[in-house]
Amino acid sequence: MSVIxxxxxxxxxxxxxxxxxxxxxxxxxxxxxINQRMLIRQLRELEEDQIIERTVYPVVPPKVDYTLSDIGLGLEPVVTAICDWGERYHQFLITE
Structure with missing residues (x-):
């Protein structure tokens, strides 16, 4: 849980x-x-935990993009389950 x-x-x-x-x-x-500072912090933490990969291209101005690493791709069923649960929970709250 500390990673995600x-x-x-x-x-x-x-x-x-x-x-x-x-x-x-x-x-x-x-x-x-989300403010830029918080977003960058979260991206750096995910990069340090090897969940995402950061690619810097040698152009001016600098271009940086982010992708999921192989370890990050392994989170797909976990993240999907959490998001599905969140949608069901939200619907439950609306129907009460």
Missing amino acids: GGRWKIAIVWALLHESPLRLSEFQKEFPD
Whole structure:
């Protein structure tokens, strides 16, 4: 849980499962409620834990994109199950 815990990490993995690679600006469009500092921190932690891979291209201005590593791709059933549960829970709250 320490690897994918945190408010945004599961959402980041979910986004990369559905569209990859993503650049920082694309994450910011996907998650407008997160500030850039927090997003970069979450991305760095996921990179340190080898869940995502960061690729820097030698161009000016610098281009950086993020993809899931093989270990990160292994999280697909876990993240999908969590998101499915969240949708069921949300529907449960609406029907009460």
